[in-house]
């Protein structure tokens with residue numbers, strides 16, 4: 001027998017689903033927002049059998065994208081922008097509190113605009129019915145990206161022509177993926193597939209690059225990320241400006257997802273710097289192509305470490321006149337040790353989603369006075385920062401950066417210090 005409960009959505013879950021509560025039990029509803037009222041059918045044991053929306057939250061927005069509920073990229077398009085940012089702020093705050101800090105108000109809150117994403121990974125599925133290009137889905141096939149309010153229109157404009165190119169490439173029989181970075185020189189595309197491109201495929205790719213004025217298209221075969229993708233077409237140099245320096249980014253390299261988000265992260269990091277003189281040593285971990293390295297080098301001598309050799313090479317080639325060194329190092333296998341960290345006045349850490357793990361614990365144990373931690377995952381933030389609390393670090397400031405509009409992703413810049421005077425000033 002089914003039971004109907006009239007319930008309201010009262011909060012958002014970790015992935016952005018609306019949450020309704022009946023007693024101690026939580027029910028999760030994709031695409032619903034706080035204030036929505038629904039009828040929920042359960043069996044007698046309380047298992048959800050179905051639901052329908054009775055009245056939408058008064059402040060709920062009309063989703064701007066026509067494929068919002070299907071594509072899997074956005075969870076919260078019905079939530080007004082300020083509410084999204086506040087929800088993300090609350091998630092970072094909760095993570096900092098769980099790590100054990102006493103948390104002040106954030107220093108900076110940034111939200112990137114719609115249609116400003118300059119980096120995307122897309123899944124390609126080819127069948128007799130045609131080619132689908134869409135976002136990777138965890139549990140199902142991608143939905144064809146016929147609309148997108150997130151991507152920079154210059155990337156979105158390539159989706160339809162790429163669909164046609166994928167259809168014509170013989171080396172793509174069923175599945176492939178596309179990594180697109182929008183650099184200053186234009187879109188930079190890496191096609192990932194299981195087979196090598198034939199001579200005819202190579203010709204089609206070169207013609208595509210010329211027709212769409214794409215500086216470079218590369219091919220990566222198989223899932224191995226250890227070997228560099230092969231350049232299939234290169235019409236012009238690939239270049240991008242980072243803090244006044246022109247770099248030649250390697251194919252598939254990491255860059256912050258939006259330009260305004262990158263600027264906000266740099267501003268938050270620079271705002272959190274302790275007083276430095278030019279001879280002070282700054283150790284930077286997970287430095288990528290130098291997004292933070294270059295601005296930091298205006299404040300001290302930066303020793304940057306990064307696992308991707310091609311990103312280090314790009315920064316190394318452009319570092320003339322800058323006060324920095326850069327080294328390739330796998331910080332999971334070979335974290336910097338106490339002796340190497342001791343000489344630093346400041347350590348800046350910007351790890352990937354899984355967090356810094358042992359490397360974070362080593363930094364905490366090194367006794368370096370100031371640490372700035374850039375996070376893209378609140379869960380990793382809790383784990384990585386807990387050792388700092390145990391070592392006596394205090395939380396000086398934090399900022400929230402939302403570069404992934406309408407999704408649960410959030411970034412944070414967190415400044416920690418052992419300097420009691422700086423902490424006392426904050427509290428004053």
Ligand SMILES: C[S@@+](CC[C@H](N)C(=O)[O-])C[C@H]1O[C@@H](n2cnc3c(N)ncnc32)[C@H](O)[C@@H]1O
Pocket residue numbers: 254255256286287288289290291292305306307308311329330331332333350351352353376
């Ligand atoms: C969030 S990105 C930050 C990059 C850079 N700070 C920026 O803002 O553009 C994380 C970086 O960590 C690097 N990385 C991932 N795993 C690593 C490891 N085990 N050792 C060293 N670097 C790693 C990635 O290549 C990537 O460049």
